[in-house]
Amino acid sequence: xxxxSNLHKSFKSVKALDGLSFTAKDGEITGILxxxxxxxxxxxxxxxxxxxxxxxxxxxxxxxxxEQPLEARARLGIFPDKxxxxxxxxxxxxxxxxxxxxxxxxxxxxxxxxxxxxxxxxEDLAHRKTAGFSQGQRMKVTLAQALVHQPKNFxxxxxxxxxxxxxxxILRNYLSTFxxxxxxxxxxxxxxxxxxxxxxxxxIVAKGKVAAQGTPQELCELAGESLLEEAFVKLxxxxxxxxx
Amino acid sequence: MIQFKALLIKELKEAFRDKRxxxxxxxxxxxxxxxxxxxxxxxIKEMVSKPPIYVKITxxxxxxxxxxxxxxxxxxxxxxxxxxxxxLWDDRNIELNIPESFAEDMAEGVVINVTLRADFSExxxxxxxxxxxxxxxxxxxxIGYKRLLVRxxxxxLLQVVNLVEQDTSLPSSNFMMISMMLGMYLxxxxxxxxxxxxxxxxxxERERDVLEILLCQPVSTxxxxxxxxxxxxxxxxxxxxxxLILTSVSMSFVDLSKIGASFSLEPMTVVIIxxxxxxxxxxxxxxxxxxxxxxKSFKExxxxxxxxxxxxxxxxxxxxxxxxxxxxxxxxxxxxxSLIMEDIFKGLPVDWFALxxxxxxTIVAVAVFVVGLTKKLQSEKVxxxxx
Numbered sequence: 001x002x003x004x005s006n007l008h009k010s011f012k013s014v015k016a017l018d019g020l021s022f023t024a025k026d027g028e029i030t031g032i033l034x035x036x037x038x039x040x041x042x043x044x045x046x047x048x049x050x051x052x053x054x055x056x057x058x059x060x061x062x063x064x065x066x067e068q069p070l071e072a073r074a075r076l077g078i079f080p081d082k083x084x085x086x087x088x089x090x091x092x093x094x095x096x097x098x099x100x101x102x103x104x105x106x107x108x109x110x111x112x113x114x115x116x117x118x119x120x121x122x123e124d125l126a127h128r129k130t131a132g133f134s135q136g137q138r139m140k141v142t143l144a145q146a147l148v149h150q151p152k153n154f155x156x157x158x159x160x161x162x163x164x165x166x167x168x169x170i171l172r173n174y175l176s177t178f179x180x181x182x183x184x185x186x187x188x189x190x191x192x193x194x195x196x197x198x199x200x201x202x203x204i205v206a207k208g209k210v211a212a213q214g215t216p217q218e219l220c221e222l223a224g225e226s227l228l229e230e231a232f233v234k235l236x237x238x239x240x241x242x243x244x
Numbered sequence: 245m246i247q248f249k250a251l252l253i254k255e256l257k258e259a260f261r262d263k264r265x266x267x268x269x270x271x272x273x274x275x276x277x278x279x280x281x282x283x284x285x286x287x288i289k290e291m292v293s294k295p296p297i298y299v300k301i302t303x304x305x306x307x308x309x310x311x312x313x314x315x316x317x318x319x320x321x322x323x324x325x326x327x328x329x330x331x332l333w334d335d336r337n338i339e340l341n342i343p344e345s346f347a348e349d350m351a352e353g354v355v356i357n358v359t360l361r362a363d364f365s366e367x368x369x370x371x372x373x374x375x376x377x378x379x380x381x382x383x384x385x386x387i388g389y390k391r392l393l394v395r396x397x398x399x400x401l402l403q404v405v406n407l408v409e410q411d412t413s414l415p416s417s418n419f420m421m422i423s424m425m426l427g428m429y430l431x432x433x434x435x436x437x438x439x440x441x442x443x444x445x446x447x448x449e450r451e452r453d454v455l456e457i458l459l460c461q462p463v464s465t466x467x468x469x470x471x472x473x474x475x476x477x478x479x480x481x482x483x484x485x486x487x488l489i490l491t492s493v494s495m496s497f498v499d500l501s502k503i504g505a506s507f508s509l510e511p512m513t514v515v516i517i518x519x520x521x522x523x524x525x526x527x528x529x530x531x532x533x534x535x536x537x538x539x540k541s542f543k544e545x546x547x548x549x550x551x552x553x554x555x556x557x558x559x560x561x562x563x564x565x566x567x568x569x570x571x572x573x574x575x576x577x578x579x580x581x582s583l584i585m586e587d588i589f590k591g592l593p594v595d596w597f598a599l600x601x602x603x604x605x606t607i608v609a610v611a612v613f614v615v616g617l618t619k620k621l622q623s624e625k626v627x628x629x630x631x
Contacts (some may be wrong), residue, residue, distance in 0.1 A: 154468030
C-alpha cells in the first residue's frame with residue numbers, strides 16, 4: 001500500500017506540491033493523471049526518497065520514506081519514465097544486477113530471474129546484449145529488472161510512451177495479473193483510454209494537489225461528461241497541457 | 245556485501261567490455277616503454293660514439309704530428325668531409341690556424357699560438373669544440389712533460405694541488421633519465437588509465453538515463469560511489485603495473501653497461517612503488533568521478549575532467565623548475581609520491597615518514613572526495629537536473 005499525505009514541496013518560488021494526498025490500495029491499479037507540470041514527477045521522486053518533502057509524508061507499506069528510505073525502496077518496483085539500459089550487459093546480467101541490489105543471492109536469485117524471464121516471455125532475449133534492442137524489448141528488460149524481486153508495490157511512470165500495440169498489451173496483461181495477486185500498482189499516464197481501461201481508481205492531480213479522485217466512472221459522473229478526457233479537462237479547470 | 249559485489253562486478257564488466265576505451269586507457273602503458281627504450285638507445289649512442297669532426301685547418305703542412313693526433317681523436321680537415329655533411333660543417337665553420345713557424349718554434353721551445361676560431365656561443369658546437377680543445381691540450385701537455393723529463397725534472401712538481409673528485413652518485417643512479425621518465429609515466433598512468441572508466445560510469449550513465457533508477461534502488465549512495473571508485477582504481481592500477489612490467493621488459497633489451505649504468509627493478513622496489521601509487525590511483529579516480537558527475541554528458545565530462553587532471557600531471561614538471569621546494573610539497577598527493585619515486589630511482593633510501601604522511605594525506609583527500617560526491621548525489625539540485 002502506498003500512502004501519500006499532505007505533501008508540500010517548493011523549489012525556490014515554484015510550488016510543485018501543495019498538499020497532495022492519496023492512497024493506493026493493494027490489489028488495485030491506481031492511475032495518476034495530470035497535465036505537464038502538475039507535480040507528478042515530483043510526487044514520484046518524493047515517493048522514491050530522492051526528494052524530501054517540505055511538509056507531509058509518503059509511506060510504503062507503512063514505512064515512512066523520509067525516515068527509512070532504503071527499507072521503503074526495497075518494497076518498491078520502479079518503472080521509470082526514461083528507461084536506459086546498460087548496453088554492454090546482456091538482459092540476463094542486467095536483471096541479475098538489480099536482483100543482487102535487492103539482496104537476492106544464490107539459488108533464490110536464479111529462480112527469481114528465471115521466473116520473471118519466463119513470465120515476460122523473453123527467453124530469446126535473455127542472453128543478448130541490450131544494445132540495439134527495440135523499444136518493446138527494452139520495455140521488457142526494464143519491467144523485468146523492476147519486478148525481479150517481486151515487490152509488493154509497483155510504480156510506473158508513463159510506461160506506454162513509445163510502445164507499440166503489442167508491447168502495450170503485454171504490459172497491460174502483466175499489470176492485470178499483478179493486480180490479481182494483490183499487489184499495489186500506481187500508474188502515471190497521459191493516455192486517457194489506457195487509464196480508463198486499466199485503472200480501478202484515478203487520481204487527477206493539478207497544480208500540486210488532488211483535483212478529483214474516484215473510479216473512471218465516478219469521475220465522468222462528477223464532471224457530467226461521458227468521456228474521461230472531457231471529464232479530466234473539466235476537473236482540472238483548463239485544457240492547458242492536455243495536448244502534450 | 246552482496247550489493248557492493250554486484251555493483252562492482254557490473255562496473256568492471258562494463259569497463260572491460262568497452263574494448264576501445266580500455267585500449268586507449270592502456271595506451272600509455274604500451275607507449276611509455278617504447279619511448280623510454282628508444283630514448284635510452286639514442287642516449288647511449290650519443291654518449292659512447294665520437295662522431296667525426298671536420299675543421300677548416302690552415303697551415304696543416306706545418307704540424308703533421310698535431311694533425312695525426314687530431315685524426316686519432318676523429319677530428320679531420322674540412323678537405324676530407326663527405327659530400328652529404330659538407331654543408332653542415334661549412335655552416336658550423338670551425339677554423340684552426342697553425343702558424344708557419346710551428347716547427348721552428350717547437351724546436352726553440354717558444355710558445356706557439358694556434359688559433360681556434362668559431363662561434364663559441366652556439367650550443368651545437370659545444371661538444372666538437374670541447375673535443376678539439378682537449379685534443380690540442382693533450383698534445384701540448386704530452387710534449388711539455390717530455391721536455392721536463394729530459395731535463396731531469398719530476399713531472400709531479402707541476403701538480404701542486406690534486407683535486408680528488410668523489411662522485412656520491414650510486415652506480416644505479418647513473419642512468420637517471422630512464423628512471424625519471426619512468427616515474428613521470430607512472431604518475432601519468434595513474435591519472436590517465438582510469439579516466440575513461442571514471443567518466444563512463446558517471447557522466448556516461450547519466451547520459452544513458454540509468455543513473456536515476458540506480459539512485460532509486462535500496463542501496464546507499466556511498467556504496468554506489470565506492471563501487472565506481474574501486475572499478476576505476478582497478479583499471480588505473482592495472483595501467484601502472486603494466487607500465488612498470490613492460491618498461492622493465494623492454495629495458496632488458498638495452499645494453500646499459502656500455503655507459504656504466506644499470507636498470508633493474510628489485511621486487512621490493514616494485515612493491516613499494518605499486519603500494520605507494522595505489523592511494524594515488526584512488527585519489528585520481530576520486531577526483532575524476534567527482535568532477536565528471538557534475539557534467540551532464542560524456543563529452544562535457546571529458547573536457548572538464550581533462551582540464552582538472554592536467555594540474556596534478558603538471559605538478560612534477562613544475563617542481564623541476566623550482567629552486568627551493570616548499571616543505572609541504574613532500575606531503576601532498578602527486579608531488580609527495582613523485583619526490584619519493586625520485587629518491588627510489590636515485591637509489592637513495594626511502595623516506596618512510598614522508599611516504600606514510602603522503603599516503604595518509606592522500607587517503608584523507610580520497611575520503612573527502614567520496615563523502616563530498618555522496619552528498620552531491622543525494623542533493624536535490626542534482627536529482628532535479630537528472631531530467
